[in-house]
Amino acid sequence: MNATMPPSVATASVEIEGVNLSYGANHVLKDVDLSIRPGEYFAFLGPSGCGKTTLLRLIAGFNEADTGRVLIGGRDISSLPPWKRDVGMVFQSYALWPHMSVRRNVAFGLEERRLPRAEIERRVSVALDLVGLGHLAERRPSQLSGGQQQRVAVARTIAVEPKVLLLDEPLSNLDAKMRVQVRRELRDLQQRLGLTTIFVTHDQEEANTICDRIAVMNDGVVQQVGTPMELYERPANLFVANFLGTANILAGKMAGSGPGRHFVIDGGIAIPVPAEISVPDGAKLVFRPQHAELREADAAPGDDLALPCIITHREFLGASVRYGVRIGASEAAVDVPFQSGKDLREIGAKATLALSPRSLRWLCG
Amino acid sequence: MTAVSTTPHRTRRLSATPGQIALALAIACFLLFFLVLPVATVLYVAFTEKGTGSFTLVNFYDFARTELFMRSLWNSFYVSAMSVVWASVLALPLAYLTTRFAFRGAALVQTLGFLPLIMPPFVGAVAMQLFFGRNGSINLLLDDWFGFKIGFMEGLNGVIFVQSVHYFPFILINLSAALRNIDRAMEEAAQNLGSSGLRLFRRIVFPLALPGYLAGASLVFVKVFDDLATPLLLNVKDMLAPQAYLRVTSIGIADPMGYVISVVLVVASVLAMWLSALALKGRDYATTQRGGGGLAKRRMTPWEAALGYGVVILILALVLAPHLGLLLLSFATVWSFSPLPDGFTTAHYLRVFGESSLYIKNTLIYASIAGGIDVVLGVAIAYLVLRTKLVGREWLDWAASAALAIPGVVLGIGYLRTYYGITLPDGTPLATLWITIVLALAIRRLPYALRACYAALQQISVSLEEAAENLGATKARTVRRIVVPLMAGGILAGFVTSFSTAAVELSATLMLVQSNSDAPLAYGLYVFMQSAAGRGPGAALGVVAVVLVALCTLLSHLIIERSQKAKGMGH
Numbered sequence: 023m024n025a026t027m028p029p030s031v032a033t034a035s036v037e038i039e040g041v042n043l044s045y046g047a048n049h050v051l052k053d054v055d056l057s058i059r060p061g062e063y064f065a066f067l068g069p070s071g072c073g074k075t076t077l078l079r080l081i082a083g084f085n086e087a088d089t090g091r092v093l094i095g096g097r098d099i100s101s102l103p104p105w106k107r108d109v110g111m112v113f114q115s116y117a118l119w120p121h122m123s124v125r126r127n128v129a130f131g132l133e134e135r136r137l138p139r140a141e142i143e144r145r146v147s148v149a150l151d152l153v154g155l156g157h158l159a160e161r162r163p164s165q166l167s168g169g170q171q172q173r174v175a176v177a178r179t180i181a182v183e184p185k186v187l188l189l190d191e192p193l194s195n196l197d198a199k200m201r202v203q204v205r206r207e208l209r210d211l212q213q214r215l216g217l218t219t220i221f222v223t224h225d226q227e228e229a230n231t232i233c234d235r236i237a238v239m240n241d242g243v244v245q246q247v248g249t250p251m252e253l254y255e256r257p258a259n260l261f262v263a264n265f266l267g268t269a270n271i272l273a274g275k276m277a278g279s280g281p282g283r284h285f286v287i288d289g290g291i292a293i294p295v296p297a298e299i300s301v302p303d304g305a306k307l308v309f310r311p312q313h314a315e316l317r318e319a320d321a322a323p324g325d326d327l328a329l330p331c332i333i334t335h336r337e338f339l340g341a342s343v344r345y346g347v348r349i350g351a352s353e354a355a356v357d358v359p360f361q362s363g364k365d366l367r368e369i370g371a372k373a374t375l376a377l378s379p380r381s382l383r384w385l386c387g
Numbered sequence: 388m389t390a391v392s393t394t395p396h397r398t399r400r401l402s403a404t405p406g407q408i409a410l411a412l413a414i415a416c417f418l419l420f421f422l423v424l425p426v427a428t429v430l431y432v433a434f435t436e437k438g439t440g441s442f443t444l445v446n447f448y449d450f451a452r453t454e455l456f457m458r459s460l461w462n463s464f465y466v467s468a469m470s471v472v473w474a475s476v477l478a479l480p481l482a483y484l485t486t487r488f489a490f491r492g493a494a495l496v497q498t499l500g501f502l503p504l505i506m507p508p509f510v511g512a513v514a515m516q517l518f519f520g521r522n523g524s525i526n527l528l529l530d531d532w533f534g535f536k537i538g539f540m541e542g543l544n545g546v547i548f549v550q551s552v553h554y555f556p557f558i559l560i561n562l563s564a565a566l567r568n569i570d571r572a573m574e575e576a577a578q579n580l581g582s583s584g585l586r587l588f589r590r591i592v593f594p595l596a597l598p599g600y601l602a603g604a605s606l607v608f609v610k611v612f613d614d615l616a617t618p619l620l621l622n623v624k625d626m627l628a629p630q631a632y633l634r635v636t637s638i639g640i641a642d643p644m645g646y647v648i649s650v651v652l653v654v655a656s657v658l659a660m661w662l663s664a665l666a667l668k669g670r671d672y673a674t675t676q677r678g679g680g681g682l683a684k685r686r687m688t689p690w691e692a693a694l695g696y697g698v699v700i701l702i703l704a705l706v707l708a709p710h711l712g713l714l715l716l717s718f719a720t721v722w723s724f725s726p727l728p729d730g731f732t733t734a735h736y737l738r739v740f741g742e743s744s745l746y747i748k749n750t751l752i753y754a755s756i757a758g759g760i761d762v763v764l765g766v767a768i769a770y771l772v773l774r775t776k777l778v779g780r781e782w783l784d785w786a787a788s789a790a791l792a793i794p795g796v797v798l799g800i801g802y803l804r805t806y807y808g809i810t811l812p813d814g815t816p817l818a819t820l821w822i823t824i825v826l827a828l829a830i831r832r833l834p835y836a837l838r839a840c841y842a843a844l845q846q847i848s849v850s851l852e853e854a855a856e857n858l859g860a861t862k863a864r865t866v867r868r869i870v871v872p873l874m875a876g877g878i879l880a881g882f883v884t885s886f887s888t889a890a891v892e893l894s895a896t897l898m899l900v901q902s903n904s905d906a907p908l909a910y911g912l913y914v915f916m917q918s919a920a921g922r923g924p925g926a927a928l929g930v931v932a933v934v935l936v937a938l939c940t941l942l943s944h945l946i947i948e949r950s951q952k953a954k955g956m957g958h
Binding site: 082083084103105106107109113114115117119120130131134178182 | 570579590594595
C-alpha cells in the first residue's frame, strides 16, 4: 500500500474559440471551435498533416493563432507565454533532458516554481511512484527503455499539477505490445487524477479505446465531435465515415420527389429513400460492411432492401469472411460471420445484398 | 533435414581471410616505421644519457632548471589558453546568432567562418603585422586621430591574436552543430514546465551544447600549443615548439633538449585531448529525433538586429583581415609606415610563377601522394575495423588516430633522428630524401582522412554487401564493386582534406626540408617571409596557396553534393 497521495488536481475545461492559423499561404487551422469538459479524456484524431498537433501546440503556447482564443477554466490564456500557462505537455519524443537524472528531470518544473526543497522531493517521489518508477530515480534517461522513458515524461508533467494534460502521439514510439499496455495505464492515471487530458493520435483504435470524446480533424477543419460510438454510428460526412472503420460508399443520383423518391446507384439500381431522411445534393450512399447480409440470389427480401450483386473477392479473416461484391457499376464489402462447416460463397456467384433501411446514410464529402 | 553431416558441430569460422591479414600487416608495418618508430626514438633519446644509452631523468632535470625552457613552457600554456578564450569570444556570438535567430546572412556567416581554416595562421601572420602591428595601418590611424596605439601584436599578444582569429572556426563549427542538434522539444518541454529566458539557457541549452564547445576548445588549445611557424614568423622564440626546432637546427640532432621538449609537447597534447574526452564521456547529447528540428529560431527586434549585425560585421572584418592584408601585400611595391601600400605591381607574381614555380610543383606532388596514401590507408583501416573480425583491428585505428597527438615538429625530429643514420648505397641519408616529407605529411593527415572514410563506410548498409556476396561476388570483388563506389564521396572528402591541409603544412616540413629544390610551397613562403624584401613574393605565394586550397575545397563540396544527389541521399 502506498501511503502517499496522488497529486491533487483542479480540473479545468478547455475552450477553443474561432481559431485560425496560417503558415504563409498554408491555412493550417480553419475556424476551429471546441469545448472540452473538465476531467474529460479527449482526442484529436486525424491523418498526418490535418492540424491536430498544431492545435495541441497552440494550447501549450508554442504556436500563435492568427484569430481566436483559448480559454482554460474560463480564463483566456491566448496571450500568455508557454511558461505561464500551466498546461502540462508530454512530447512525442518525450524530450527528456539527457544531462539530468530521472529525478532531476521530474524536479525541474517544481524547481522553476521555486517550491521548498522538501516539497519538491515529496512531489517528485509521488509522481515517480505514480508511474511505478521510484526505483529508477537516479538513472539517466538513456539507461531506460522506451516505455520507461515515456512514463518519466508523464511523471515530469503531472508533478507540476497542471490544469490540463496534453499528450502528443504518446504511443507512437512504442512497440505494439507496449502500446496497448501504456494506453491503459494512461487511461487509469487520468481516471485517478480526474485530469482534463487531450490526446493527439492518428490511430483510430487508440482514440476509440480510451477516449471519452473525439474530435475528428482533416485539412485543418474539425469534421465532427462525439463519443466513439456516435462517430461510428452516425458519421457526419464521408471523411468521418471512412476514417473510423470501413465504409462502403456508393455514388449515385436522386430521382423523383416526395414519398416516391429513389436514390439510383451508378449502374442503374434504385433504392427507395425513407421520407424522414434528407439527402443533400451530391450525397453518396454509405453503409458499413457488418450491416449488410448476403443471401441467395432468389431470396425473398422481407423488410430489407435487396440488391442483386456478384461476388468478386473473398478474404477469410477468422471470425468473419469479407466478401467483395459488385452492385451494378459499384464495388462494396460485406462482412459475414464465419460458421464452421458451412461452405463459403464462390467467386463469380450471384447473390443478394440485404440491407436494413435504418443502416443507410447519405453523406457528402 | 535428410542430409546427415559427419563434420563436427563446432565448425570454427576463420576470423579473417589471408588477404585481410596481409593487408592488416602491411598497414601495421607502415604505421610502425613511419609513426611508432620515430616517436619511440624521440622518447628513447629524451630518457637516455647522451653517449651511453642508459636510462636517466637528468635531461628533464636540465629542462626544469633552465629558465628559458620553463618560461617557454609557461608561455605556450598561456598563449594556448588565451587563444581559446579569444577564439570563444569570436565564436560564441556567431554561433548563437546564427542558430537561435532568424538571421539574414546566417549562411554567409557560417561560410565566411570557415575561411580562416583554408589558410594556416603563419601565412597571415605577416599580413596581420602590417594591419595591426605597432606601425601597422590601424595603429597609424589611431595615432593620427586619437594619439595612442594598441599593442595587438606585441610579443605573445601577437601570437594569441593571430591564432585566435585563425582557429576560432573550430569552436564555431562544433558549437553551432551542438546547438543545432538540440531537439526543439528539449527547450519546449522546459518552457512548458515554467522555464524561460536566461534560466532556460543556463539549465537546458548551455549544458546540452557544452560537449560541442569543449570539443572545439580542446582542438584549438592543441593546435596552438603545437604550432611552430606562427611564433617563429612573429619573432617569438620563447615558446616550446620554436625552442624544440631551434635546439635541433642550431645545436644539432644529438642535443637531448630538443627531444625533452618534444616529450613535453606530446604530453601536453595527450593531456588536453584526454581531459576533453573525460569531460565528454557519456555526454553524447545529439538529441534531434524523428520530426524534431533544431531550436526554435526567434525574430529579432530592430535593436537586437542592429547590435547583432554590428557584432557580426566586426568579427567578419577581423576574419578577413589576414586575407585582405596578404592580397594587398602581394601586389604592393613598398608597404611600410603607411596604412596602405605606396604603389602596386604584379612583379611578385611574375617572380613566383617564374623562378619559384618549383615550390608549387613540389607541393602538388607531395600533397597528392600524401592524400593518396591517406585515403588508401583510411579505406583499408575503416574496412578492417567495421567489416571484419580480425583480432587486434582496433589497434590499427588507435595507432593511426594517435598521430593526432603528435605535433609536427616532434614527428620531424623523430624522422631526422631515426633515418639520418640509415643511408642509401651512395651515402645519401634516408632522412634527406623528399619522400620523407611526403610520408610525414601522410602520417600527420591520416587521422582526418580515416574519420572521413569511417563515416562513409558506416553509412553503407551491410545488407548491400551481403546482397553482392549472395549473388556470387567474393569479399575482394564486393569491396571493389560495391563498397568503394558507394564510399566515393567520403573518400574524395578525405583526399581533399588531406591534400589541402598537407599543401600548407609547415611544422614537420620545416625540420625535413634539406635543399631548396625539394621544398614545398609552405617552406618557400616561410623563407620569403623572413626578409623584408621577400615579403612581396612571399605574399604572392601565400595567395597562390590560399587559392589552391580554396579551389580544392570548393571542388570537393561540389562533387560530394552531386554524388549525394545522384544517390538520392540529399534533399
